[in-house]
Amino acid sequence: EVLLVESGGGLVQPGGSLRLSCEASGFIFSHYSMNWVRQAPGRGLEWVSYMTSDLATIYYADSVRGRFTISRDNARGSVYLQMNSLRDEDTAVYYCVRGVQWGFDNWGQGTLVTVSS
Amino acid sequence: QSALTQPASVSGSPGQPITISCAGTSSDVGAYNFVSWYQVHPGKVPKLMIYEVSNRPSGISSRFSGFKSGNTASLTISGLQAEDEADYYCSSFRSSGTLVFGGGTRLTVL
Numbered sequence: 716e717v718l719l720v721e722s723g724g725g726l727v728q729p730g731g732s733l734r735l736s737c738e739a740s741g742f743i744f745s746h747y748s749m750n751w752v753r754q755a756p757g758r759g760l761e762w763v764s765y766m767t768s769d770l771a772t773i774y775y776a777d778s779v780r781g782r783f784t785i786s787r788d789n790a791r792g793s794v795y796l797q798m799n800s801l802r803d804e805d806t807a808v809y810y811c812v813r814g815v816q817w818g819f820d821n822w823g824q825g826t827l828v829t830v831s832s
Numbered sequence: 833q834s835a836l837t838q839p840a841s842v843s844g845s846p847g848q849p850i851t852i853s854c855a856g857t858s859s860d861v862g863a864y865n866f867v868s869w870y871q872v873h874p875g876k877v878p879k880l881m882i883y884e885v886s887n888r889p890s891g892i893s894s895r896f897s898g899f900k901s902g903n904t905a906s907l908t909i910s911g912l913q914a915e916d917e918a919d920y921y922c923s924s925f926r927s928s929g930t931l932v933f934g935g936g937t938r939l940t941v942l
Contacts, residue, residue, distance in 0.1 A: 774931075818883030820883070
């Protein structure tokens, strides 16, 4: 069974930082691209970032480019999202998502990030 | 990044078919066959229903089908069932090296 478990969410002040982690199991992690997708309260889905299995290609949404950094450790089966200069509009549930040809076939349960003073 | 355009809501009666449209541009839906559809029940995690325009993942009912013509993709659900009531989102890879979702469509089964 594919499992993706996020952690690291919480309450942070505007301008602050958080690091999200996602631990994967049940599949060969090093064979898959990984993504972060978020959903703000009462809003739709928003793709955040993507990294290929070989770490060679990284993409970011315009809304987070320059502030967020995706990384992964294939040996640990984990993917991370370092979030800096956080804004109110970054408040959302953040999902760790496995990608297959830009289709997202397995999602974690999500971790809530709240940016508020 | 502007989102793909979906109707805010659609509805249908049990047993009837419905179609949800997803309008993009020549830089996303029209340029790539990386269109996917997701079903989201309230409080639940999104579920992949269609990938690469028209492919169904294992375990997804054949009542769900996808199609693309030009810059517009569509999801059709044949033989609506009560459990199909949910939010549906389309997504597409975009030439800028990003992925974009639609704004979502609320499906109501009457």
